[in-house]
Amino acid sequence: MAFLIEEHASRRILFKQTRHLQLAICALLFNHIMKHGFFQNLDGQGLKFAMAVANFNKDITERLEKWCVRGLTDAGVAEKDIAIEHVPGSFELPLTCQQFAKSGKYDAVIAIGCLIKGETMHFEYLADATFNGLVRAALDSDVPVICGVLTCLNKEQAEARSKDSEESSAYGWAKAAIEMAYSMRKD
Numbered sequence: 692m693a694f695l696i697e698e699h700a701s702r703r704i705l706f707k708q709t710r711h712l713q714l715a716i717c718a719l720l721f722n723h724i725m726k727h728g729f730f731q732n733l734d735g736q737g738l739k740f741a742m743a744v745a746n747f748n749k750d751i752t753e754r755l756e757k758w759c760v761r762g763l764t765d766a767g768v769a770e771k772d773i774a775i776e777h778v779p780g781s782f783e784l785p786l787t788c789q790q791f792a793k794s795g796k797y798d799a800v801i802a803i804g805c806l807i808k809g810e811t812m813h814f815e816y817l818a819d820a821t822f823n824g825l826v827r828a829a830l831d832s833d834v835p836v837i838c839g840v841l842t843c844l845n846k847e848q849a850e851a852r853s854k855d856s857e858e859s860s861a862y863g864w865a866k867a868a869i870e871m872a873y874s875m876r877k878d
């Protein structure tokens with residue numbers, strides 16, 4: 692009888708240990724997918740990118756810049772292969788992006804800005820000019836220009852899209868830049 696109780700107890704311990712091991716493996720897999728899953732099919736090694744970042748609403752755009760760079764480096768892009776230039780506001784992004792694109796040095800260019808609606812019509816005009824300018828920079832140069840410009844009705848919307856994590860919109864812009872760089876490759 693004592694033998695049976697002992698065996699039952701040791702089986703329970705073994706079951707518990709196996710369960711802990713299973714949970715630990717699940718946690719490891721989850722972490723791995725969260726960190727690498729997003730870019731699992733994208734290899735950014737050897738690709739070169741340029742980013743133009745607007746200083747206006749800097750608290751937002753510096754987080755966007757951080758997570759865009761992280762998105763690129765998580766996919767294997769070397770930090771030395773990412774050029775970054777800061778401009779006063781989103782309105783200035785198209786010209787800098789066009790210069791980057793026409794330089795022939797980069798596989799894709801990323802524009803980062805944050806437009807937040809105020810009380811006047813400024814927001815609408817700025818958004819329109821900025822977006823049109825970015826499209827033109829891409830079409831005139833044949834180099835992908837990724838539009839990482841938030842157009843938000845208030846600060847809360849901007850905060851929600853620029854989290855200090857992989858949930859940031861900017862992490863996705865990095866993915867778009869790598870995808871476009873590949874799709875433009877002629878070789």
Ligand code: DLZ
Pocket residue numbers: 745747748779780781782783804805806807808809813814817
């Ligand atoms: C002037 C202005 C305003 C009102 N709002 C924004 C904004 O929300 N986001 C942004 O990036 N820039 C803003 N700017 C600045 C313009 O983009 C531009 O820098 C100035 O008009 C100078 O050309």
